[in-house]
Amino acid sequence: MNNFMVMWETDRKHPKYEQLYRFIVGEIRNGHFKENEKLPSKRVLGEYLTVSGNTIETAYDMLVQEGYIYSKPRSGFFVSKIDALAPTIRLKNAIEDRANKPSYRYNFKTNSVDTKTFPFSTWAKISRDMLYKDLLDSGEGQGDLCLRESIAKYIREFRGTLCTAEQVVVGAGMEYLIGIVSSLLEKDSAFALENPGYYKTYNLLKNLRRKMVLISVDKQGMQLDELRKTDATIAYLTPSHQFPTGVVMPVGRRIEFLKWAEEAENRYIIEDDYDSEFRFGSRPIPSIQGLTESDKVIYISTFSRMLAPSIRIAYMVLPLGLLGEYKEKFRYEASTISRFEQHTLNEFMDVGYFCRHINRSRKLYKKKKDALVDAIHQYFEKGTVEIIGADYGLHLLLRLDTELSEEAIIQRAKKNSIKIHGISQYYLSGTVLPHKACLVLGYAGMSLEEIDRGIALLSRVIASAN
Amino acid sequence: MNNFMVMWETDRKHPKYEQLYRFIVGEIRNGHFKENEKLPSKRVLGEYLTVSGNTIETAYDMLVQEGYIYSKPRSGFFVSKIDALAPTIRLKNAIEDRANKPSYRYNFKTNSVDTKTFPFSTWAKISRDMLYKDLLDSGEGQGDLCLRESIAKYIREFRGTLCTAEQVVVGAGMEYLIGIVSSLLEKDSAFALENPGYYKTYNLLKNLRRKMVLISVDKQGMQLDELRKTDATIAYLTPSHQFPTGVVMPVGRRIEFLKWAEEAENRYIIEDDYDSEFRFGSRPIPSIQGLTESDKVIYISTFSRMLAPSIRIAYMVLPLGLLGEYKEKFRYEASTISRFEQHTLNEFMDVGYFCRHINRSRKLYKKKKDALVDAIHQYFEKGTVEIIGADYGLHLLLRLDTELSEEAIIQRAKKNSIKIHGISQYYLSGTVLPHKACLVLGYAGMSLEEIDRGIALLSRVIASAN
Numbered sequence: 001m002n003n004f005m006v007m008w009e010t011d012r013k014h015p016k017y018e019q020l021y022r023f024i025v026g027e028i029r030n031g032h033f034k035e036n037e038k039l040p041s042k043r044v045l046g047e048y049l050t051v052s053g054n055t056i057e058t059a060y061d062m063l064v065q066e067g068y069i070y071s072k073p074r075s076g077f078f079v080s081k082i083d084a085l086a087p088t089i090r091l092k093n094a095i096e097d098r099a100n101k102p103s104y105r106y107n108f109k110t111n112s113v114d115t116k117t118f119p120f121s122t123w124a125k126i127s128r129d130m131l132y133k134d135l136l137d138s139g140e141g142q143g144d145l146c147l148r149e150s151i152a153k154y155i156r157e158f159r160g161t162l163c164t165a166e167q168v169v170v171g172a173g174m175e176y177l178i179g180i181v182s183s184l185l186e187k188d189s190a191f192a193l194e195n196p197g198y199y200k201t202y203n204l205l206k207n208l209r210r211k212m213v214l215i216s217v218d219k220q221g222m223q224l225d226e227l228r229k230t231d232a233t234i235a236y237l238t239p240s241h242q243f244p245t246g247v248v249m250p251v252g253r254r255i256e257f258l259k260w261a262e263e264a265e266n267r268y269i270i271e272d273d274y275d276s277e278f279r280f281g282s283r284p285i286p287s288i289q290g291l292t293e294s295d296k297v298i299y300i301s302t303f304s305r306m307l308a309p310s311i312r313i314a315y316m317v318l319p320l321g322l323l324g325e326y327k328e329k330f331r332y333e334a335s336t337i338s339r340f341e342q343h344t345l346n347e348f349m350d351v352g353y354f355c356r357h358i359n360r361s362r363k364l365y366k367k368k369k370d371a372l373v374d375a376i377h378q379y380f381e382k383g384t385v386e387i388i389g390a391d392y393g394l395h396l397l398l399r400l401d402t403e404l405s406e407e408a409i410i411q412r413a414k415k416n417s418i419k420i421h422g423i424s425q426y427y428l429s430g431t432v433l434p435h436k437a438c439l440v441l442g443y444a445g446m447s448l449e450e451i452d453r454g455i456a457l458l459s460r461v462i463a464s465a466n
Numbered sequence: 467m468n469n470f471m472v473m474w475e476t477d478r479k480h481p482k483y484e485q486l487y488r489f490i491v492g493e494i495r496n497g498h499f500k501e502n503e504k505l506p507s508k509r510v511l512g513e514y515l516t517v518s519g520n521t522i523e524t525a526y527d528m529l530v531q532e533g534y535i536y537s538k539p540r541s542g543f544f545v546s547k548i549d550a551l552a553p554t555i556r557l558k559n560a561i562e563d564r565a566n567k568p569s570y571r572y573n574f575k576t577n578s579v580d581t582k583t584f585p586f587s588t589w590a591k592i593s594r595d596m597l598y599k600d601l602l603d604s605g606e607g608q609g610d611l612c613l614r615e616s617i618a619k620y621i622r623e624f625r626g627t628l629c630t631a632e633q634v635v636v637g638a639g640m641e642y643l644i645g646i647v648s649s650l651l652e653k654d655s656a657f658a659l660e661n662p663g664y665y666k667t668y669n670l671l672k673n674l675r676r677k678m679v680l681i682s683v684d685k686q687g688m689q690l691d692e693l694r695k696t697d698a699t700i701a702y703l704t705p706s707h708q709f710p711t712g713v714v715m716p717v718g719r720r721i722e723f724l725k726w727a728e729e730a731e732n733r734y735i736i737e738d739d740y741d742s743e744f745r746f747g748s749r750p751i752p753s754i755q756g757l758t759e760s761d762k763v764i765y766i767s768t769f770s771r772m773l774a775p776s777i778r779i780a781y782m783v784l785p786l787g788l789l790g791e792y793k794e795k796f797r798y799e800a801s802t803i804s805r806f807e808q809h810t811l812n813e814f815m816d817v818g819y820f821c822r823h824i825n826r827s828r829k830l831y832k833k834k835k836d837a838l839v840d841a842i843h844q845y846f847e848k849g850t851v852e853i854i855g856a857d858y859g860l861h862l863l864l865r866l867d868t869e870l871s872e873e874a875i876i877q878r879a880k881k882n883s884i885k886i887h888g889i890s891q892y893y894l895s896g897t898v899l900p901h902k903a904c905l906v907l908g909y910a911g912m913s914l915e916e917i918d919r920g921i922a923l924l925s926r927v928i929a930s931a932n
Contacts, residue, residue, distance in 0.1 A: 065857075066751050067686075067716020080718060115602035124597040127806075131590040136581035138775035172638040172778075172802035179645055183673045200798045207649045207795050220533075250533020252546055285532050309604035310805040312638075329673050332666045336638035336802055339776040340593075 143170025246389020712855020
C-alpha cells in the first residue's frame with residue numbers, strides 16, 4: 001500500500017476523488033502500476049487514505065468507465081492493459097505569424113471602407129432591442145424569412161432583380177455562399193474567371209478544388225468568344241464594376257452571356273454585385289439577374305462593404321432550378337449567422353435606415369473620389385496621366401505615361417510609405433501583356449487630407465525618378 | 467418626335483432623368499425604337515420635353531454607359547443592336563415548403579436544448595458593452611486572438627487538450643469548420659464514420675463530395691479492426707459520447723486509434739466533442755487530442771449546444787502539422803462570425819459566466835435525466851426495459867423487451883403525439899441487424915412534467931399493443 005502516496009492538495013482546488021483519480025491514472029501511465037495488478041479494495045483504500053468510501057467509489061468508477069481499470073466479480077479491481085504511446089512529440093508553442101506587416105502612411109488599398117459613416121448608435125439601439133426578443137432557438141438554415149424578405153424587396157427595387165424571398169439564401173460571407181453554390185453545381189464543371197480579376201475568388205475556388213479557366217477582359221467585360229473556346233460552364237462575372245479594371249458590362253454583352261447560359265442545361269452565370277451600390281452620378285445599372293426572366297443567374301452580394309467589414313452578412317439569389325437541390329442538400333444545415341444579428345439587420349432595412357446609410361456613404365465616397373481626381377489633376381502634369389473607371393466602385397485606375405515600370409513605381413512608393421497596387425498584380429495567370437504603368441487606387445479608407453497628401457507625394461516620387 | 471410620349475410621374479417619385487431613361491429603355495426593348503435609329507439631339511429633345519439639358523444629358527449618359535445607345539462623333543446618338551431574349555420563363559412564385567411539420571405534445575428529439583438556462587441578461591449586458599467597442603473593422607480570419615485564447619484556456623483546463631490559441635480556429639458552426647478541414651485534407655482520402663452515427667455529419671461530407679466508409683460501433687466505440695480493413699485515412703469519432711449509442715470510448719481504444727493515425731502521414735482523427743460538457747456523476751473524460759502529444763487529432767466542438775442554438779460559434783484545434791497549410795490557404799478569408807459576438811463570448815468566458823452557466827445547465831439536465839429514468843422505472847414493468855448511456859450527453863437509449871418492432875412503436879407513439887426515434891434510424895447504411903426495439907430519447911428540451919407524462923403515455927401505448 002505504500003505505493004499509494006497520494007499528495008492531497010492543500011488548497012483543495014479539486015475534489016479528493018478527482019485527485020485520487022489523477023494519481024492512479026499517473027501511476028498506470030508511468031508504469032508504476034503494472035498490467036493486471038490488483039488494486040486495494042475500496043474499503044481498505046478508504047481506511048488507508050482516511051477518505052470516505054464515496055471518494056474511492058467515484059474515483060474507481062471513473063477509472064473503470066475510462067478503461068484504466070477493470071473489475072472482476074467477487075475478486076476486485078485490476079489495472080487494464082494500456083500500452084501508452086511514448087509522449088515523444090514536444091508540443092511546440094507555435095508562434096503567431098503576424099508577418100510584421102508594414103504599415104503605410106498613405107494606404108490606397110482597394111478593400112477598405114470608411115467605418116465612420118456607420119450609423120453606430122442606431123445599429124446599437126436596434127441590437128439592444130433585438131436582445132430582448134426570443135431569438136435563442138435555431139432559426140431557418142436559409143436565414144430567417146423576415147430578413148430574406150427585406151433583402152428580396154431591396155434588390156428588386158434597387159438592383160432590378162426578379163426574385164422572391166424563397167430564392168434568397170443568407171450566409172456569413174460570400175466565401176461561405178460560394179461554397180454552397182459549388183456543391184450545387186456539377187463536380188467537374190469549370191468556372192470561368194475574369195482576368196485580370198479578384199484573387200480572393202480565385203483562391204476560394206482553388207480551396208474548393210474547382211476547375212478554373214481565366215478569360216481576358218476587354219472594354220465590355222469578360223470576352224464571350226474567348227469563353228466559348230473553353231469547356232467552362234459557369235461564368236463568374238462582376239458586370240456592374242469589373243474588378244479591378246472598373247469596366248461596366250453593357251446590356252448587349254449581358255444579354256449575350258444570358259444566351260450563352262441558355263444554350264446548355266448546366267451553364268450558369270454567377271453575378272458578383274460586390275459594390276454596385278457605390279455608383280456616382282447616375283443610379284446603378286440593373287443586375288443581369290433581372291434583365292430577363294432567364295433562370296440562369298446566381299446573384300450574390302454582401303453587406304460587409306456597405307455596413308462594416310466586421311459584420312459578416314452576405315446573400316445570394318438562387319435560380320428556381322437550383323432551389324430544390326439546395327433545400328434537399330442543405331436541409332440539415334443551420335444558418336451561419338446569429339439570429340440576433342439577422343433581426344437587427346432586418347429592422348435596420350425595414351425602418352429605412354439602410355437606404356439612408358447607403359445614400360450618406362455614397363455622398364461621402366463621392367467627395368473622396370472627387371478629392372482624388374482633383375489631386376491627380378493638380379499634382380500630375382497634364383497629359384501624363386489617364387483616369388479610368390472613377391464613376392463607380394471604390395477605386396479607380398491611374399494610367400501613367402512614364403518610362404518607369406509599374407513595379408518600379410510601386411517600390412518607390414513603398415519606400416515613401418505609400419501603398420499602391422499595379423494592375424499587373426491582378427492578373428491571375430502569369431502572362432501579362434506589356435502595357436503602360438497602371439495603378440489601382442482605392443480611397444474609401446482614407447481621409448480627404450490623406451488622399452491629397454498621398455497623391456502629392458506620389459507624383460513627386462514618380463517625377464523625381466523620370 | 468411624337469414617339470417620345472414620356473408619361474411623367476405626377477408624384478415625382480423618381481427624378482426625370484431616370485423616368486426618361488426608363489422610357490427609352492422600354493421603347494428599345496419592346497422594339498419601338500429600332501436598331502441604329504437616330505435619337506433626337508439633347509437640345510431638341512430637351513426643348514420638346516421642356517426639361518433641362520442636364521436631365522437629357524444624364525439619361526443619355528446612362529443609356530450609353532449601359533450600351534442601349536451609342537454616339538457617333540458629330541452626328542449624334544443611335545440605338546444599339548439589342549437582340550433581347552424573349553422573356554419566356556414566367557417567374558414562378560416558389561412556395562415555402564414548410565412541409566407542414568407535425569408538432570408533438572411530447573417531443574423526445576435529441577437535438578434540442580433548454581434555452582431557459584441561458585443567462586440572458588448577462589449576455590445582453592455584455593453585448594451592449596461590446597457594441598461600444600470599436601469592432602467595425604475586419605478582425606482575424608481565424609477568429610480574434612482574445613477569443614481563441616479564452617477557448618484554448620477553457621479546453622486545456624476542462625477537456626485536457628494540449629493546444630495554444632494559435633491552433634484554434636473559430637467559425638460559424640461545425641459545418642463550416644469541417645468544410646475547412648476538408649480542403650486541408652487530401653482530396654481523395656476517405657472519411658470513416660461511426661455506424662450508427664450522426665446523419666448530419668454524413669450529409670455534410672456528402673455535400674463536400676468526400677468519400678466515406680461506414681464502420682460499426684461496438685461497446686467501446688468505432689471498431690478499429692474493421693477500419694483497418696478499409697482505405698479510410700480520416701477517422702471521424704465522437705469518443706466522449708458516441709451518437710446515438712452513448713458509448714464512451716475507453717482509453718485503451720483511444721490509444722489504439724492514435725497509434726493507427728501515427729502509422730501514416732495522411733491519417734488523422736477528427737474528435738467531435740459535441741456534448742462532452744454534459745456528463746453527470748463524474749467529470750468529463752479528457753479528450754483524445756490531449757491524451758498524448760501526438761499531432762494527429764483535429765479537435766472540434768461548438769458553443770451552440772452550451773449557449774443557444776441561435777448563437778453560431780464553433781471552434782476547432784488544428785494539429786501543428788496542418789496549421790501552415792491552413793494559414794496559407796485561408797489567408798484571404800474573413801472570419802464568419804461578427805466581431806461583436808466574438809468579443810461578447812470572450813468576455814462571457816473571461817469573467818467566469820460561462821463555467822457558471824455550464825454548471826447550472828448540467829444540474830438542470832441532470833434533474834431532467836433523473837426524472838426520465840424515474841419515470842421509466844415507474845411506468846414500465848420491471849425487467850421489460852433496459853436504460854443505456856444515461857450518465858452523459860442529453861439523450862439515453864431505452865431497450866424494450868417487446869414483440870413490437872421499433873417502427874411499430876414509433877408509429878403508435880406518433881399517433882399519440884409523442885415524437886421518438888428508434889436506433890435503426892441512425893444506421894447510415896441500409897443493413898440493420900435484427901435487434902430488440904431500442905428508442906433514442908432526448909429530454910433536454912422538455913419540462914419535467916412533460917417528461918413524466920410523456921413516458922407514462924408511451925408506456926401505456928406500448929402496453930396496450932402487447
